[in-house]
Amino acid sequence: MPELRVGVIGTGMMGCEHLRNLMGISDASITAISDPHAEQQGWARHTLGSQASMVAEFTDHRDLLNSGLVDAVLVATPNFTHKALLDDIFETDLHVLVEKPMCTTVEDCLSIVRAQSKRTALTWVGLEYRYMAPIAGLLNELRSGIVGNLKMMSIREHRFPFLVKVDNWNRFSQNTGGTLVEKCCHFFDLMNLAVRSRPVRVFASGSQDLNHLDEIYDGRPSDILDNAFVIVDYANGVRTMLDLSMFAEGGLHEQEITVVGDLGKLEAFIPGNGKIFIGDRMSRSVREVAVPVDPDISHLGFHLGASFIECKHFVDAVLNDKQPEVTVLDGLWSVVVGAAAHKSIDEQRPVFISEYGI
Numbered sequence: 001m002p003e004l005r006v007g008v009i010g011t012g013m014m015g016c017e018h019l020r021n022l023m024g025i026s027d028a029s030i031t032a033i034s035d036p037h038a039e040q041q042g043w044a045r046h047t048l049g050s051q052a053s054m055v056a057e058f059t060d061h062r063d064l065l066n067s068g069l070v071d072a073v074l075v076a077t078p079n080f081t082h083k084a085l086l087d088d089i090f091e092t093d094l095h096v097l098v099e100k101p102m103c104t105t106v107e108d109c110l111s112i113v114r115a116q117s118k119r120t121a122l123t124w125v126g127l128e129y130r131y132m133a134p135i136a137g138l139l140n141e142l143r144s145g146i147v148g149n150l151k152m153m154s155i156r157e158h159r160f161p162f163l164v165k166v167d168n169w170n171r172f173s174q175n176t177g178g179t180l181v182e183k184c185c186h187f188f189d190l191m192n193l194a195v196r197s198r199p200v201r202v203f204a205s206g207s208q209d210l211n212h213l214d215e216i217y218d219g220r221p222s223d224i225l226d227n228a229f230v231i232v233d234y235a236n237g238v239r240t241m242l243d244l245s246m247f248a249e250g251g252l253h254e255q256e257i258t259v260v261g262d263l264g265k266l267e268a269f270i271p272g273n274g275k276i277f278i279g280d281r282m283s284r285s286v287r288e289v290a291v292p293v294d295p296d297i298s299h300l301g302f303h304l305g306a307s308f309i310e311c312k313h314f315v316d317a318v319l320n321d322k323q324p325e326v327t328v329l330d331g332l333w334s335v336v337v338g339a340a341a342h343k344s345i346d347e348q349r350p351v352f353i354s355e356y357g358i
């Protein structure tokens with residue numbers, strides 16, 4: 001089987017995780033990287049180790065795209081750059097895996113969905129939480145019907161504050177799309193995936209209460225929301241809720257995911273200990289089920305090996321002419337819920353998704 005030649009655009013924290021992922025995938029070879037910052041170019045070289053001398057380095061992504069050295073690219077640049085980068089990539093026939101969020105606004109996501117419908121090369125969005133073993137296990141059990149018809153889903157993320165990023169781009173909502181787009185598109189994607197229906201109404205409350213309050217950049221204070229509750233109603237009657245706190249370093253689990261059907265309840269915890277919990281209403285009992293972990297995972301990275309699985313499936317899809325598992329529509333709908341939640345907070349009212357004209 002021919003190897004897929006991959007270029008990585010943006011070699012900060014996530015780009016380097018993807019370099020490590022690709023180094024563990026035998027069907028892929030890293031042929032080029034691009035980053036305008038010398039320090040992050042150094043991170044890439046360090047990550048690539050002895051392979052670095054065989055990888056072309058660019059400071060401008062357009063030179064990488066036109067180099068003839070790549071069949072596919074992986075985009076791991078700041079959120080606010082994704083739209084322009086995708087526009088440039090869509091001028092080529094290169095396949096692309098773009099990190100989440102696909103874009104920072106609903107309007108830009110819609111533009112990408114329209115553009116993708118006119119191209120044949122594959123576009124995959126980096127919403128990899130669905131591949132984390134406990135979450136994949138929970139979704140499998142839900143699909144099996146073991147808890148009956150899904151009625152409610154809740155996701156609690158209680159974690160540490162946002163890390164420092166290159167040029168502190170993640171301190172401003174304009175750059176990220178806002179916390180509920182930037183971070184929580186992962187959770188809205190899981191909700192959309194589990195519920196299998198379209199969100200119709202979003203009601204949220206949230207604010208920036210503790211984090212980054214004393215951080216000022218070029219005279220501008222950071223404006224990143226650090227806690228929220230978000231309620232989402234779906235067209236099929238299912239309701240979901242997100243409980244986000246980014247000043248909860250002391251918790252047992254970073255994420256807790258619960259789905260409740262008319263027959264029972266499923267619970268998964270991240271990082272968890274390789275198990276999920278299945279509750280049965282009739283017998284009022286709960287049992288533990290071990291969830292399988294992909295034995296191919298070469299390194300866990302910051303996401304329990306989920307971004308490795310994502311890269312492996314992306315490479316397989318390109319080489320074997322398969323459809324993407326995470327599409328631009330998934331990218332769009334995960335951003336729609338986050339954007340509507342921010343609008344709900346800003347305007348202190350429930351927001352109907354129909355307001356976006358979709």
Ligand SMILES: NC(=O)c1ccc[n+]([C@@H]2O[C@H](COP(=O)([O-])OP(=O)(O)OC[C@H]3O[C@@H](n4cnc5c(N)ncnc54)[C@H](O)[C@@H]3O)[C@@H](O)[C@H]2O)c1
Binds near residue numbers: 011035059061
């Ligand atoms: N899927 C996940 O779980 C996950 C986790 C973390 C970050 N991310 C996403 O990955 C992306 C990168 O985040 P990060 O944490 O690595 O940020 P980072 O700041 O560590 O790295 C971003 C890098 O992109 C580079 N860059 C900026 N513009 C560029 C351009 N035009 N061409 C090439 N490089 C460019 C910067 O110099 C920097 O090195 C973001 O979209 C973020 O939301 C996803």
